[in-house]
Amino acid sequence: xxxxxxxxxxxxxxxxxxxxxxxxxxxxxxxxxxxxxxxxxxxxxxxxxxxxxxxxxxxxxxxxxxxxxxxxxxxxxxxxxxxxxxxxxxxxxxxxxxxxxxxxxxxxxxxxxxxxxxxxxxxxxxxxxxxxxxxxxxxxxxxxxxxxxxxxxxxxxxxxxxxxxxxxxxxxxxxxxxxxxxxxxxxxxxxxxxxxxxxxxxxxxxxxxxxxxxxxxxxxxxxxxxxxxxxxxxxxxxxxxxxxxxxxxxxxxxxxxxxxxxxxxxxxxxxxxxxxxxxxxxxxxxxxxxxxxxxxxxxxxxxxxxxxxxxxxxxxxxxxxxxxxxxxxxxxxxxxxxxxxxxxxxxxxxxxxxxxxxxxxxxxxxxxxx
Amino acid sequence: xxxxxxxxxxxxxxxxxxxxxxxxxxxxxxxxxxxxxxxxxxxxxxxxxxxxxxxxxxxxxxxxxxxxxxxxxxxxxxxxxxxxxxxxxxxxxxxxxxxxxxxxxxxxxxxxxxxxxxxxxxxxxxxxxxxxxxxxxxxxxxxxxxxxxxxxxxxxxxxxxxxxxxxxxxxxxxxxxxxxxxxxxxxxxxxxxxxxxxxxxxxxxxxxxxxxxxxxxxxxxxxxxxxxxxxxxxxxxxxxxxxxxxxxxxxxxxxxxxxxxxxxxxxxxxxxxxxxxxxxxxxxxxxxxxxxxxxxxxxxxxxxxxxxxxxxxxxxxxxxxxxxxxxxxxxxxxxxxxxxxxxxxxxxxxxxxxxxxxxxxxxxxxxxxxxxxxxxxxxxxxxxxxxxxxxxxxxxxxxxxxxxxxxxxxxxxxxxxxxxxxxxxxxxxxxxxxxxxxxxxxxxxxxxxxxxxxxxxxxxxxxxxxxxxxxxxxxxxxxxxxxxxxxxxxxxxxxxxxxxxxxxxxxxxxxxxxxxxxxxxxxxxxxxxxxxxxxxxxxxxxxxxxxxxxxxxxxxxxxxxxxxxxxxxxxxxxxxxxxxxxxxxxxxxxxxxxxxxxxxxxxxxxxxxxxxxxxxxxxxxxxxxxx
Numbered sequence: 001x002x003x004x005x006x007x008x009x010x011x012x013x014x015x016x017x018x019x020x021x022x023x024x025x026x027x028x029x030x031x032x033x034x035x036x037x038x039x040x041x042x043x044x045x046x047x048x049x050x051x052x053x054x055x056x057x058x059x060x061x062x063x064x065x066x067x068x069x070x071x072x073x074x075x076x077x078x079x080x081x082x083x084x085x086x087x088x089x090x091x092x093x094x095x096x097x098x099x100x101x102x103x104x105x106x107x108x109x110x111x112x113x114x115x116x117x118x119x120x121x122x123x124x125x126x127x128x129x130x131x132x133x134x135x136x137x138x139x140x141x142x143x144x145x146x147x148x149x150x151x152x153x154x155x156x157x158x159x160x161x162x163x164x165x166x167x168x169x170x171x172x173x174x175x176x177x178x179x180x181x182x183x184x185x186x187x188x189x190x191x192x193x194x195x196x197x198x199x200x201x202x203x204x205x206x207x208x209x210x211x212x213x214x215x216x217x218x219x220x221x222x223x224x225x226x227x228x229x230x231x232x233x234x235x236x237x238x239x240x241x242x243x244x245x246x247x248x249x250x251x252x253x254x255x256x257x258x259x260x261x262x263x264x265x266x267x268x269x270x271x272x273x274x275x276x277x278x279x280x281x282x283x284x285x286x287x288x289x290x291x292x293x294x295x296x297x298x299x300x301x302x303x304x305x306x307x308x309x310x311x312x313x314x315x316x317x318x319x320x321x322x323x324x325x326x327x328x329x330x331x332x333x334x335x336x337x338x339x340x341x342x343x344x345x346x347x348x349x350x351x352x353x354x355x356x357x358x359x360x361x362x363x364x365x366x367x368x369x370x
Numbered sequence: 371x372x373x374x375x376x377x378x379x380x381x382x383x384x385x386x387x388x389x390x391x392x393x394x395x396x397x398x399x400x401x402x403x404x405x406x407x408x409x410x411x412x413x414x415x416x417x418x419x420x421x422x423x424x425x426x427x428x429x430x431x432x433x434x435x436x437x438x439x440x441x442x443x444x445x446x447x448x449x450x451x452x453x454x455x456x457x458x459x460x461x462x463x464x465x466x467x468x469x470x471x472x473x474x475x476x477x478x479x480x481x482x483x484x485x486x487x488x489x490x491x492x493x494x495x496x497x498x499x500x501x502x503x504x505x506x507x508x509x510x511x512x513x514x515x516x517x518x519x520x521x522x523x524x525x526x527x528x529x530x531x532x533x534x535x536x537x538x539x540x541x542x543x544x545x546x547x548x549x550x551x552x553x554x555x556x557x558x559x560x561x562x563x564x565x566x567x568x569x570x571x572x573x574x575x576x577x578x579x580x581x582x583x584x585x586x587x588x589x590x591x592x593x594x595x596x597x598x599x600x601x602x603x604x605x606x607x608x609x610x611x612x613x614x615x616x617x618x619x620x621x622x623x624x625x626x627x628x629x630x631x632x633x634x635x636x637x638x639x640x641x642x643x644x645x646x647x648x649x650x651x652x653x654x655x656x657x658x659x660x661x662x663x664x665x666x667x668x669x670x671x672x673x674x675x676x677x678x679x680x681x682x683x684x685x686x687x688x689x690x691x692x693x694x695x696x697x698x699x700x701x702x703x704x705x706x707x708x709x710x711x712x713x714x715x716x717x718x719x720x721x722x723x724x725x726x727x728x729x730x731x732x733x734x735x736x737x738x739x740x741x742x743x744x745x746x747x748x749x750x751x752x753x754x755x756x757x758x759x760x761x762x763x764x765x766x767x768x769x770x771x772x773x774x775x776x777x778x779x780x781x782x783x784x785x786x787x788x789x790x791x792x793x794x795x796x797x798x799x800x801x802x803x804x805x806x807x808x809x810x811x812x813x814x815x816x817x818x819x820x821x822x823x824x825x826x827x828x829x830x831x832x833x834x835x836x837x838x839x840x841x842x843x844x845x846x847x848x849x850x851x852x853x854x855x856x857x858x859x860x861x862x863x864x865x866x867x868x869x870x871x872x873x874x875x876x877x878x879x880x881x882x883x884x885x886x887x888x889x890x891x892x893x894x895x896x897x898x899x900x901x902x903x904x905x906x907x908x909x910x911x912x913x914x915x916x917x918x919x920x921x922x923x924x925x926x927x928x929x930x931x932x933x934x935x936x937x938x939x940x941x942x943x944x945x946x947x948x949x950x951x952x953x954x955x956x957x958x959x960x961x962x963x964x965x966x967x968x969x970x971x972x973x974x975x976x977x978x979x980x981x982x983x984x985x986x987x988x989x990x991x992x993x994x995x996x997x
Contacts, residue, residue: 179389235426238411238419251427255594276412280405287401294397298390306386321400328407 012366014296014359020289021340021355025054027282028341031269034248035261046262046343053345057352064356068364072357073304076120076127080149083120086113087156094160102160112346114165117153119350119357121169122311124149125176130304138177140186146177163209164334168318175314176307229259234329236268237279244275262343264335267327286320286339296362305361312354427592428603432566434530435584438611440545440574442620443648443847448541449575454532454662455512457487457504460524471503474522477514506532506662532662533568537620539655540627543683544618544647544783544845546573547658571661573683574614574845577782581849581857584611612857617646617847625974626651629967635934635954636684636824639971642832642940642949644862645841647781649971650825652684677930686778686786689821690953693908693960694749694892695936696770696816698834698878700758701742703769705874709760712877715739718752722811729755729811732909746881749892749907751815758814763805766813767793772868773830774840775822780865781843789826792819817911827938828951833868834878835904835940835949840866882906883943886965895965896939898972904946905939905968907960932956937964941972948975 033047064072086104090113094101103110128146150173158166182190202210236252245251250272252258261269271279293313300306316339323338325331337347411419440449457474461467471487478485487503503525504511515527533548535541551567563569567586570579587608592601626637630653639649656673673681682688704710720736722729731737731751737744745753758766770776776791790796792813794805812818822830825843833840842863849858868875882904886893892907913931935957940946950968957963 179393181389232426234411235419235422237408238415239423240412241416241420242413251592252423255427255592255600257423257426257594271408271412276408279408279412283401283404283408287397290397291394294390294393298386317397321404324404328404328411330403330407 012363014362017289017292017296017355017359017362020285020292021352024282024285024289024340027270027285028266028343029054030247031266031341032262032343034250034273035253035266035269037248037254049345050343050348053348054352056345057348060349061352061356061359064353065359065363067360069308069357069360070302070304072360073123073127073130073308076123079120080124083113083117084152084156087117087153089113090160091156102162109345112344114153114157114160114162115344115346115350117157118165118169118172118315119312119354121150121153121173122176122308122315122354125173126304126307126311129176129180129307130302133303137181137183138186139183140189143177143182143186143190146173149173158204161206161209162335163205164322164336167334168315168322168336171318172311172314175318176311179310180307229265229333230326230329232257232259233265233268233327236265237271237328240272240275240279242276244271244273244278247273249273263337264323264333264342265327266341266343267324267338270341271327283324286316290317290320293358296358296365299365300361301365305365309358309361312358315354316351427594427600429591429593431589431591432564433587433589433605433608434568435586435608436531436610437533437548437568437570437584438582438849438852439613440582441613441615442618442623443616443646444619444621445615446620447536448616448618448620449533449535449545451531452534453529454506455509456502456528456530457507457511457515458500458526458528459503460500460526470523470525473518474503474515474525477518477522478511481510481514483511483514500528502528531568533658535658537623538659539657540623540651541618541620542573542655542658543652543685544573544650545658546575547571547661548575549661573783574616576784578614578846578849582611582614585609610852612849612851614849615847616845617641617648617860618650618845619648619978621978622971622974623649623651625649626967626971627653629970630954633954633957634678634684635952635957636688637953637967637971638685638824638828638949638951639975640828640832640843640949642836642841642946645829645832645843646847647843647845648948648975650683650685650845652682652688654678654680656680683783683785684953684955685824686781686783687823688953688955689787689789689823690934690936690955691818691820691910692775692816692822692827693910693934693936694751694816695827695906695908695938695960696820696822697746697749697754697814698882698906699769699773699775699830700754700761700766700814701746701881702773702870702874702878703761703766704757705742705877706769706870707761707765710742710757712742715741716745716753716756718750720752722752722755724759724808724811727808729808742877743881743884744890746878746906747884747888747891749885754814755811758810759807761814763810763813764793764795766810767791767796770820772870774833774866775826775830779825779829779843781825782845786825787823789823790819790821816908824951824953827936827953828949831906831938831940831951832946832949833866834875834882835946837875838868838870839864840868879904879943882939886939892961893937893939893965895961896937896969896972898941898969898976901941901972901976902943903939903941903969903972904943905937905950905965907965908934908936908938909958909960910934910936912956930956933958935960935963937961937968939965939968939972941976948972 029047029050032050036046090101090104094104102112102114104113105111125146128149132142134142150169154166154169157169232252236250236258239245239252240250248254250269252272253261253269258265258268270282290313293309293316297306297309297313300309319336319339322331322334322336326333326336337344339351340348436451439447442448459471475485512527515522515525519526535545548568549571551563551565551569555563555569556565568583570576570582575582585608587606589605590603591599592603594600622639626639626649630637630651634653636653637649637651638647640647705712717739718731718737720731720734729751732749736752737748737750740748740750740753744750770791775789778786778788797803797805797819809818813820829840829843842865844860847860848856850856883902885891885907886896886903886905893905896903896905911933933956935954936952937960938949938951940949950971952964952967954963954967
């Protein structure tokens, strides 16, 4: 099989997707620059570091882009296994920041396995459903293995504790399962099961997580504690107004009233400085990216491609929704970064790898085996 | 290998298309919700949130105005302001207060500076209410805090003026002190005070606060989340307060203060020609600087409950039985009412008998036959027992009121007391008991229920000295802006007339002169060279004495049971310019304790006047020569 000689293959390279992603990354860089503006520069500024991550991400992207996704999917269970091992390693020797143990140190780099777990789960589920094709909706019995595939990393990540990522995993998996088609009875049973689990799960939440959920419903109750993030974020976004305060001129950002401004609350930085116009354009960019991903899924040539493309789109969508809902004060602060904009190497590299797969699937929609 | 790619496993497109439509619909809903929310925050609520972002970062910092100066009549500084440096802590967003404060502590200790703050803050600190950690710190500490400001998040130096009183304790009872504005002042409708302002407490600082305090300025600054100043957005300069010029002579005040040293009591010196207070001392006193730093409730209670009452201005709030000083009033009443003539004589055997009780004269063996003049000069008690009985308590009360007793003089100071002028009606309404004849005996020598403040006594004698006019005593001559424009000037205010016949006034003045200058006068200790002093001593009992003479001798008095020593005088004899009232609590004899104090003040007053006249004369002759 030679794909590089095929002309339709090259001409069908997904420039749109690349352009969308690169503009999102560019906006992210501007914001990270603004968020770090005026602080003492004792180390490499974060926007330069993010640039490195983007470069590494592009390398990862080209890897997942060039190797046929069907070949990659063959290694799905191996990737999954590695991801689980890494999660265990985090447990054993990971280090702790902000009260949760999420990071592994590899060669001096902080590395967050949970970001890669998302992709590994998508691949593993795709592989499983591809291997167990069915014309009828799946019944509960047939969903036992996929459930285990999800639950193992879910529990490990929940225990770190990283409520946001754990929930994202669940949402991605649920999206895939819904998409594949589930027997309505089975769905009803599963939903009841989850409803029963909620009060039990509440028990396992850390105090700060419980507090965040409570404060979410009434953030003004604790304006300096857990509610502080939400309030300051709402103030930042709202005070931006229609045209924004201008690049490097957001007082909430520049005077550091906005917490976590490089990471989870990067959107607030943007909305404060670029206003409704800027935020609107950004949201349209995300929407385009997601619709583009759906289009790729719709046109994929096989079920494997459909599930992978849909799963990746779901991953990006849920993270965007949860993050925006959070910074706009509609959802609790659960600590989900905004894809391509938030500072962070692990997320950037794994997202770029996801995008590479999307392009991969898009490009091979017309390629048939000989 | 081959079959893995050979199966074209495209799923049923129809089914997936349906699901895509659902997904698309959901996506549109979610994105619409996000955009609507964005619209709501950035367009509808933007004004409110913009204000909140401003109040986040913009601080309104008050700039305390410098209080005006308080000067004595010659321009000597009595109160001024100096900058004071305070260490302030803004809890803000700092999470671990103790860590920051312990860091400050260890920085101090490294420089071996004393740590004068408590590093355990109360649990409920308000985030944007600054807490004063230390006040009025030295430059070493300022340097420590400033150089380590980066590691001391939320800790900063605040400069505010602090009041200085160069004359300290001796002026404190009349000048008062300053402190952070209290809740009552904040409630005042036209007070114009805001929280944290410095206002005058007690004395001139309080009464003239409106003039002295000036107008606070303000500064708008932009701060970051650590309360560090980023930008100055504007400033309104404070307007300094106005200067107050008092009628008091700091030199004379000092003489009086030193004369009273170690004793408790009061001295009032005033000018009988217009009521100007020249000196007003109350001892013991307090250090007005104590109130510059925040006071703990224990310290407060300690000061207020001190048995020696240092916070009381005894000159206007201390009420004492006037003792023989009161005889002047009884004598005036007797002459005016005609119960005696100046020449009628009464035999003093050393005792006066009423029923089973014996009232003694201070001179055990009696004065023999005495007339009015001698009775005042030698302060014969028996003479006044007789005249008092003839007058009756209500007539004495009438004359006491005529002399201004029983009501405040109206001096512009807080907490002036009115004293007590007892009468039959007064006793009936106050104690619901009828007046007893024996009580009139006590009243007629200024004992019993009689109470008067030193200022009242001074003012009573002043009216006699100046020929019958009551002037309202005053402490502040004028208030002027720092550029010298006069905002307030005291005008002599006549508040009453001592309506006695000239004859009576002359007789009484002669007798008072005699009391100081006659060989047997009780106030001889107040004589000074070149100037004729007139005055009256008084010794007022604090506790009742047993009837038995022997028992009297054996009594050992405690500190708070000894007699009060009083002396009131004026000088010179003709056209008096100064009236002095001295009260020494539990001091003993008026003639031997109070009169010498008056003498020191008189000496100082006239020595200074002579000097001034000499320089004036020299100037005059100089100008004549050069002419």
